[in-house]
Amino acid sequence: MLHVVTNDTRTEASKTAGVSDVVMAPPQRRRSLGPVSPKRIYRSLSLKLKGGASQSEAEPSDWRRRLSRGPAEYSCLWDALENEDTLAVQHLLSRERDGRVNAVSELGLVPLDVAALTHNAPLLQVLVKAGAKHNPTLSSAFDWSLKLDELVSLAEQKLEEWRAELLLRVKAEFQSQTDVQKNVDLWTRRQELYCRMRDRFHTTAPPGPPAGATLLVMSDSCLCVQVTEPAGQAHGLITRYRVEWSSLSCFHPLCGTGFITDTRNPEFSITGLQTGVQYYVRVSAYNVRGWGSFVSSSPPCIAPSSWSSCCGVTVRRRNPAAAVRRISQQIREPTLSESRSSVKRVSVSRGLKQLFHSSRFVRLLQRGVYLASVFYQKDCVLVTADDQLPLVEIQSCSTSVTQDFLWFCKLSCAWMQVPRLLQVLSSSSLSSSSSLLQNRLSFLRAVAQLQASVGCVDLGQVYFEPLKDRQGNMLLVTLREATTPLPPSDPPLRWLP
Incomplete structure (x- = not known):
């Protein structure tokens, strides 16, 4: 038995007596089954997934269904992404070696877009670890606003079409309604996802400057920058940082630019620098609304150096193993023969x-x-x-x-x-x-x-x-x-x- 979820189909079903006989509540005998047995819980959830529940009741049912599905039940990576199943995404990425983590879908999205726009930090870390990159075609806030409106409109249109198709099959009493119901569930899930992505996008503000950027000397040609995440909750999910360095305080011209994609351990090593030259460093954060303002490092500038190049410092031996062997040879004594007469x-x-x-x-x-x-x-x-x-x-x-x-x-x-x-x-x-x-x-x-x-x-x-x-x-x-x-x-x- 099929149960149409939407209010429109309920109105049409009330006008048609035949349809009203079909669209009815789950059988009383199944409702009478108590919640103690796992089989009874499964049957109750199956009835709700097939229909007969309002939109508010469908959300927890979908949530339980996503938790109960294993990685093998998803047909592709995007199926797991649309369900926001982090464990399944991680499992699927571990088996794939063809670069699907950066593949653009037919709707113009990449996997990293879903994690960034839903503020799903665990999913973002899994994708970044697998080598995920940002969308190559959508970079500005204006482009994202148009794209999300387009996705929501498309999902609503597709959902109405499949609901109409399902209603026709119910009226005609066709037996093959499973594929149509799957498409209704698919576009219902996509509509919820795209609406949530659009809402998060409009409520997210551009990121502020990072809370801090510590500059450390690593060698005579290398500096290390350690970044602290911006303070506040309105900046959304930070997906990367930009590091710029220059020999002038005005940062013109720039000596180089680098990006930090691992936001859990935001560190960046600046290599290939000249010894003794003062370098200024600044860092900015990025989210779906764009780049934020820069923050200067602490200290503002520093020169790559080495302790061995300082005046009055004795340089340690470059080959300590040779010195140890020479000392060992000096103190070595002849061993006594075991076979003594x-x-x-x-x-x-x-x-x-x-x-x-x-x-x-x-x-x-x-x-x-x-x-x-x-x-x-x-x-x-x-x-x-x-x-x-x-x-x-x-x-x-x-x-x-x-x-x-x-x-x-x-x-x-x-x-x-x-x-x-x-x-x-x-x-x-x-x-x-x-x-x-x-x-x-x-x-x-x-x-x-x-x-x-x-x-x-x-x-x-x-x-x-x-x-x-x-x-x-x-x-x-x-x-x-x-x-x-x-x-x-x-x-x-x-x-x-």
């Missing part, structure tokens, strides 16, 4: 026992953990009066020091903090019997003793692994190149070639 291990064990003999340092290795420091200068090594390397004891028993060794490597980056750490851990050890705390405290005491013995706080870099012998002795070694003379020590130390 038993003869070499015995010689290392004997060498560790015979190497350290001094009255102020450890004379004999007795199955413990020790700390030695190697200071070298060119081909010379710093030794004691007995021509031995300085050595102090860390622990009297050799245990697993893997975790403590990693902590000791970190400590080598803060030799200056050893006295303070020693003071803090000493006070903490009085109230704690933690073995980890006692081990760390023994490391700090050994480091402090070695620093005092050699007369130098910086002991250098820790060798990458502890040295061990067959008797269970473990030796931790630090190495440092002495580039400056060392202070006097007690006992006195000397350089041995």
